[in-house]
Amino acid sequence: MTNKSNSIADDQLRPEFSSACESGDYWKSKAAADAILKQNSSGASIRYLVGTIKQNAANFENIKNIRLALLSSYSIEFIRDALYLSFFRNGLLLDIYQPGFNQFRQEILDPDSSLYAFNPDILILSVEGAHLCPLLYQHSSVKNSDLLEDTIKEVHQLITTFRERSTSAIIVQNLSPQIYPGLGVGDSNSLYSTRQLVHQINHQLTQLASENRGIYILDYDALVAKYGGLNWRDERMNFYAQVPINKNVFILLAKEFAKIVRILFGGAKKCLVVDLDNTLWGGILGEDGPDNIQIGPVYPGNAFKAFQEALLSLKSRGVILAIASKNNLSDVKEAFTTNTHMALKLDDFSDKQIHWQEKSLSLMEIATNLNIGLEHMVFVDDNPVECEQIKQSLPMVEVINFPKQPENYAACLFEEGFFDTLQESREDMQRASLYKQRSDAEAFRKQASNMKDFYRGLQMEIQFAKVDDKSVTRTAQLTQKTNQFNATTQRYSEANLEVMMADDNWCLYNLSVKDKFGDNGIVGVLFAQIKDDIFIIDTFLLSCRVIGRTVERAMLAFLCTQARLNRLSFLVGKIHFTPKNMPVRDVYKDFGFEEIHSTPEETQWRLEVNKAKTDFPDWFQINDKVNS
Amino acid sequence: MPESLQDIVKQTLADILSMDTSNIDDETSMDSVDGWDSANHISLILALEEELNLAFDISEIEEMISVYDIVSIIEQKS
Incomplete structure (x- = not known):
């Protein structure tokens, strides 16, 4: 899961990164850090990045300092660098407080604990199921619903106690069942097996979060499942040093926490700007014509269509869509009107920059027309040259360079969670159409x-x-x-x-x-x-x-x-x-x-x-x- | 010029402990360096495993308490 490379790339990228940090240019530093991580996301690389950021922490503009309390049942200090870096990539400079190993209960329950003196903005409660409720994970124990109730009661008490004393946001990691459950294949055939009880606990945690403000669940169960339990865990280090997770996944867990905090601190992206040829459909519209571009029921047309449908779902939850394409406007209009396989309509895009100018200009134009900060925009394109041009000239725009295979587009777009939201408010749902109104209002203003x-x-x-x-x-x-x-x-x-x-x-x-x-x-x-x-x-x-x-x-x-x-x-x-x-x-x-x-x-x-x-x-x- | 195993170990240790490699020699050990505590020892082991694409047994980790010992254990494994 880490990819390593020779040090040649580092030799070019590291000086760029450190000089950006020294000058306090956050966006350039972030872009350089992203480039370094893309080449090499090893622990050494992360350590270098964090060391350099910390040396220059006082220099940065466009960054917010936040206080993070890290309460855990295991040796979470090994993930600190990954957390620091993941938060930095979201414009947040961390001041981390971490009490002694496995002190999460005491820190919360004792009103005089250093946790409350620290006064965090965010509390992360990262507790492994086997530590929270050992009986639930022991093969030899008899499982019953008391285990479920006791566990939920304890979490509830910890959360409400903390809430009485602090208004900071709380992120609670839910539980992941063990890889080899006590009943083996029988586990899912019994109502009182570890797996079944863990799922019920997770359900109740979600309920707890939905009923109490400022409490958010990190879906650890889903995260472990995504990468696979055998890749996720390191039993050797679990027993030797209380580090239950593999060094290769520290950054993945850290990123997931950062995704939640990014939303809380206003860092969620608002607008997705897409290229057209080989992004929304296969082929080149100007050369192939509106009827011969690849979109429709067979590969690769079906993969492009699925990607269009994914964009439609983003739009329906409030993400603003826009186009930056080098094409003839009349061709594009014709393609959207005559090709019946399109899932998207031209009207789904709140702004359309379809001409032959540089795409960085298109993005700036979109930002002005829709009154959205460039730092709230994500740009996707299959063309590495276009992507590089945006990265160089507008480092605050998140750029996703799509791979060759359209079936991977949606995964590339969703991996970083740029458009994830925590609570769907009605306003979010309407926002896309609101921005379209705003663009119309802009046109109206020009005439007034x-x-x-x-x-x-x-x-x-x-x-x-x-x-x-x-x-x-x-x-x-x-x-x-x-x-x-x-x-x-x-x-x-x-x-x-x-x-x-x-x-x-x-x-x-x-x-x-x-x-x-x-x-x-x-x-x-x-x-x-x-x-x-x-x-x-x-x-x-x-x-x-x-x-x-x-x-x-x-x-x-x-x-x-x-x-x-x-x-x-x-x-x-x-x-x-x-x-x-x-x-x-x-x-x-x-x-x-x-x-x-x-x-x-x-x-x-x-x-x-x-x-x-x-x-x-x-x-x-x-x-x-x-x-x- | 490829780095020698000694150099890799010294450089990794220097990174973890924020030391200068010139202050590290074969004799440098957990006993002789204040910052080389059990937590940094785990960080060092994890970093070496990643760097060299190896996995150590706990019995090996417990013997790897000086630069000299680390290098010899790695040499035995490869």
Whole structure:
């Protein structure tokens, strides 16, 4: 599972990587690290990468520091480098806390443990089934449903105890049954065998996670099955050094944890940009013609069709599809209309760059038209030259260079889990069509002669509401995902928000925006705290879908209304600078706040509510659910 | 020029313990180096197994306590 190579590649790639790290260029460093790992993913290679990153940790921009507590029943320290690297590749710099071997119970149950002093952002609970419930895995023991109940009860107690003391996200690894079960082939014929009980425990863990916010299951059972138990385990090291898993799979387990955390910290990809020839169908459209390209019931057409169907399923769960192809637009239109084997329609793509310009320009154009950061885009192409061009010029775009065989395309796309989601919120499902609306709105804006006419023409309606049980998922998601128009970039989990919702001093609002192109759903978040006669704005953010429509002015006008109703005299807000939040920096200034404090990291602003002109812009229809 | 087995062992040990290879000789052992503890010993063994495409028995791992011992055990295996 590791692939090794001669050191020639390392000799070229390592200097590139280390100089990128020294200059603090995260995207270049990440791209170079990816290239090194592709050549050589050995432990030595990982050790080199992690050593270099750690030496230059203070240099990086575009990276987020997170605190990870690693609780385990085995010697998980051997996986630390792999975890550090996998998180780095997702824009996260880890500060890891790991208590003594097999201390996971004590650390959680003791309120004075170092775990709570460390105050993690993420807790990983990586416990092997045989350690959690030895009787369940012993061949000689009699299995019954008590084992199931006791195990679940213990996990439940650990999780709820931790939750009472911390709002950090918890990732719990589920259980994998042993490779050679006690009853052999009889194991699946008995209701009380290890395998059956493990599956029931896993089912109940999923239930526990679905009923409690901020708890996520890593499907260890599926992961071990994917690579095979015999490849996964190392019984020799299990008995000798309490390292039950093989050195070759450390990186695979680490990647799986990183996939979950990436979603929590807003790193999930939003848009998939595809090439056409030999990507969506076999052959060259311009040469073979719309009826002779390979798509349909026989190989390789059926493999291409299956890949198109996979894209359709991504679209249905909110991934935005776009095209970057060197082709004649009329040929492409004809192919999509006349070839009846296509699973995708041209309309499934929110933006289409079909011309003969460089693909890096196409990607930038798509990013602008759909208002998506390039770092949220994945590009797939069968042509290594096109892939290399994107990697060189836009290192923040994830590039997947497809292999020769179309039957492997879907696996290549899904392997890294770029579009994985944790909870399907309704907003996700609608997002693809929302972005299409946005692209239409962009076109409309180009025609509008003056801005006020543009705003009026949009027929916007804003609904303000308190954050409630129904909207808390989406609200938390917005705090995690929004980078540009976000004054403080405070990230909140659902569990965090639940605590705040129960606190009278906190006012948590969100807003939805409708316009003539459709319903954008919940797109903005406002959290403020009452302190004496001051309304302190903690979170002020707006999804990039509706940036540039003066919605922020309506949000501040709304906050002024709320301040008056609560008999508060001042609004105070701060802008905490991040590399991405340029669009939000002048929001308080533009509304008439005065600057009261300024450092290189942030500015603070204050508004005397009664002296401010706080009308809503006339182009909005306001629907105030908070006070109605 | 292909690296000698000694060099590979010394380089791997240096990587694991963040030491300079010039401070490592045949006599370097678990007793003589502070950082060479049981956890780093496992890391070293796993790294050597990967580098040389070998698997050691636990009895061998327990004897591989100096550069000299490591090299001789590997030589016996191949």
